[in-house]
Amino acid sequence: MISRRDFIKKATIAAAGVSFSAASIEILTPARVHALKNDKALRWVFLVDTYKCVGCGLCVKACKNENEIPYDANVTRTWVERYVITKDGKLHADSPKGARDGFTDPRIDLGMGRTEDIKTEDIKKAFFVPKLCNQCENPPCVQVCPVGATYQAPDGVVLVDRSWCIGCGYCIMACPYGVRFFHPKHHTAEKCNFCYHRINKDMKPACVQACPFDARKIGNIKDPDDPVAKIITTERVGILKSEYGTKPQVFYIGLDEEVR
Amino acid sequence: MKNHVLRPLLVVLGLVALVLLIRPFYVPKDFGVHERGYMYGWYRQGNIEDWKKVTVKYQGSESCKDCHPDKIETLSQSPHAIIQCENCHGPALEHPSAPEKLPIDRTRGQCLRCHTKLSYPTSARAGLKGIDPGSHNPDTECVSCHNPHKPSLEGLK
Known part of the structure; x- marks a missing residue:
């Protein structure tokens, strides 16, 4: 017959022994903890520099070919918009065929074969804005x-x-x-998926690679050494439609209030 | 309970049982709630691998230099060095095995993407050399005079 005293003694030792695993005596260096914590630290983000974009549309061409989007169908994963703001404050915007063939006409495309002439001297500002999926944090x-x-x-x-x-x-x-x-x-x-098959093979998305002017960049916001992450976290960048609370992850340099 | 109530009720119960029975076989094992919870992370996990398996078409200019070092060398001297080979030559895919020859885009449209004159004061486009496509030799291909690998005026054919 086991005495009460013995039972409590042995049970305490057994409980301590069971709860004490080998892992608890492993000494973790701060570097190791950081590595463990950041093992999955990957969050793709995109950066568009609207100052650099010239509206050539080579990104759209590459995207459609790479992602097998029927070339002549009027749908595209990425497109480029042209914004022309005249001195009378009016906005003129177009994106013929999503700018698959670039912007080769100074006239604004109004659709249905109609165009609008704009005199060079009337232009206050004009620029191009590439668009793609924002890969929202709250999609x-x-x-x-x-x-x-x-x-x-x-x-x-x-x-x-x-x-x-x-x-x-x-x-x-x-x-x-x-x-x-x-x-x-x-x-x-x-929809655009940042060329998921390419970014997982250490390649850049087709549009990023095709852009001759470096207007498009992709990066990992969770990597503090990533050049794109550095720009997004330390410089002035904008996002589209912030009022929707979707937290878009495509950031724009040189975003104008007219861009929506 | 009366028969006209009981019978349809049994049919409905039978259908529910049938759906519940088929469900485990029909729904893939990896379908369910993942990292981001039900709202954003309810999906079939195998699809992530499906997307990774999509064929890469554009290989990048780096893959051209081993076989075409002369072209890369000429091009590197010109402002066109920033343009990827495949932007004009088309996606390389498995070249040189498949396709053996790449179809080159020599159209006027390809050049006009950048070289239509658009005087946009606040855009980099204004800094590119441009022409008015309507008045600058409208019926001639650009490449019949200009060499895209050596676009300077000394390169004129």
């Missing part, structure tokens, strides 16, 4: 998907599962930036 397109076909990957990129998408189009309606469309061949929702 409204993902919230509305009824079947779980679109989602945010752990590295922040919003992806569409083509085999799961039922083509209801809720996400296309939900995106405040209008970056989503139906893929003419797959009949599923389609």
Whole structure:
């Protein structure tokens, strides 16, 4: 028969022994802790410098080829907008074919074959703004998907599962930036994914590589040594439609109030 | 309970049971709630790998220099050095095996992307040399006079 005293003694020793694992005596250096904590520290972000963009549209051409978006269909994952603001304060903006062939005409394209002439001396300011998916931190397109076909990957990129998408189009309606469309061949929702297949092979997205003027850059905001992260965290950059609270992760240098 | 209530009720219960029975077989194992919770992280995990498997088409100018060092050398002397080979020569894919020859874009449109004169005071476009496509030899291909690898006026054919 075990005495009460013995039982309490042995039980305490056993409990201490069980709760004391080998891992608790491992000494962790601060560097090791940092490495463990940042093992998955990857969050893709994009930086667009509107001062550098000349509206050549080579990014759009490369994107459509790389991501197999039917070339002549009027849909594209990325596009370039032209903003011309005249001295009377009026805004004239266009993006013919998403600027797939660049801007080769000084006239503004009004659609349906109509154009608008603008005299050079009337221009107050004019510039080009490339657009693409913002890979929002709080993506409204993902919230509305009824079947779980679109989602945010752990590295922040919003992806569409083509085999799961039922083509209801809720996400296309939900995106405040209008970056989503139906893929003419797959009949599923389609959007820019920062060329997910390329960035995971240490390559740059097709549009970033194609840009001759370095107007487009991609980086990892969680890497303090990343040159793009440095610019975003230390310089003056803007985002689109901040009032929606979507926390877009495409940042713009030289954003104008007319750009929406 | 009356029969006309009981019968449809049994049918509905049967359908619910059927759906619950099929569900574990139909829904993939990796479909469910992941890192970012139900709102943003409800998906099929295997799809991430599917996207990574997409074929790369544009290989980058770095992949051209081993076989075409002469072209790279000429081009590096010109302002066109900033332009990727594949922007005009097309995506390399598995070149030189497939395709053996790349289709070159020699159209006027390709040059006019940058060289249509647009006098936009607040854009880098204004700093590029430009022409009025309507008056500058409108019916001639640019490449019949200008050499895209040596675009300076000494390079004129």
